[in-house]
Amino acid sequence: MKRRDFFKTAAVVGVATVGSSAFGSNVAMREPIDSRTPQKINFPEKRPMITHSNRPPLLEAPRSTFSQVITPNDEFFVRWHLPDIPTFIDTDKYAIRITGNVAKPYELTLKELKEDFEQIEVTAVVQCGGNSRSAFVPITGGVQWGSGAMGCAKWKGVRLKDVLKRAGMKEGSHWVNFNGMEKPAYDKTPDFVRELNLDELNEDVMIAYQMNDEDLPYLNGFPTRLIVPGYYSDSWVKMIKDIVVTKDHTPLFFMDQAYRIAANATHGETPDHLAKMTKPITRMNIKSFIGFPDEGAEVEFQSQLVVRGVAFDGGIGIEKVLISLDNGKTWKEAMLGIDYGRYAYRAFRYSFRPNEKGNLSIMAKAIDHLGQEQPLAKDVPWDRGGYMFNGIDIVTIKIV
16 A cells, blocks of 8 residues: 655645743642544544644643544654654565674564564554643643543454564663654754663564554554553654664653653642652553543533543552542542543543532542542643643543
């Protein structure tokens, strides 16, 4: 299959939304912005989505997307780092180069990927490390996402371990670098290269070519992307072109400067006292999100209302989801849906009849198998990058 002139049909539908860093004395976290609406013009293979930028494409899913476990491909969020993205990929000529500290460097074609290795599938959430960044006050640098920079899909591909095994890693190998086909607009802009330690490569880390039983959508990394279940999406490199095995850590901008948090117990800091020691963000923390009803929805008095949403974490697993209708004074357990695996969304639902007219706030809180639970938004630690927000979600509706 060939994808020709992909972006010719993509109109200019937005501008980058990037917040400048603020350095005040006070930190006051808030609920992420939940008032944006999808653009009327859609990108190829996508329905209209909340658009933060058209070059590179930065597309966010609306709240209604998250009332189901599997995120449809045409509603799946899009996050690229660099603006120069190929508009044509000839899959007959496409190949991934596996080089570095290996005995047998080789080029892996798409046909070989599909035919020469054991095929595996995993259902897993991918979430931008800066999802919900608009909750951070003072504002941090980066795309001011609401909470829709995440999605859950069934991925099909090949274990990364098997691909590396064919190359024959030499003694002393410890790291693997991944580079995709996106390029910067200026020579001095760092290339988007990510790195994983070999110890991080479990049996679920894969090179995927399918998403929800279809070829990867172009904007989600066609023809291949790295899948690192449980990790934030910065490690999920798209349009893979190079995999390089190394003995030592490679100095990389997107490892050593970007996507890092404070290396302390809370991962927190303040604008006036930035942490001196930082570390890369890796595994996702626990989070839940209400997909229905929408913020500001009107619901009839004493009608049957079913709250629906999803919960997930970095692979520990969801024990339960609690719902509060009295601003957190009391909590009641929601019903959990089918378990699609420890890396997938876990759907929840909670049914009740509103017995008072007026505004009603619905709160959702997830708890994992280790007893870890979501904090209130005000208790989420601030960090300079606006990463890893997982505050309790709140939707306010009107009972009429």
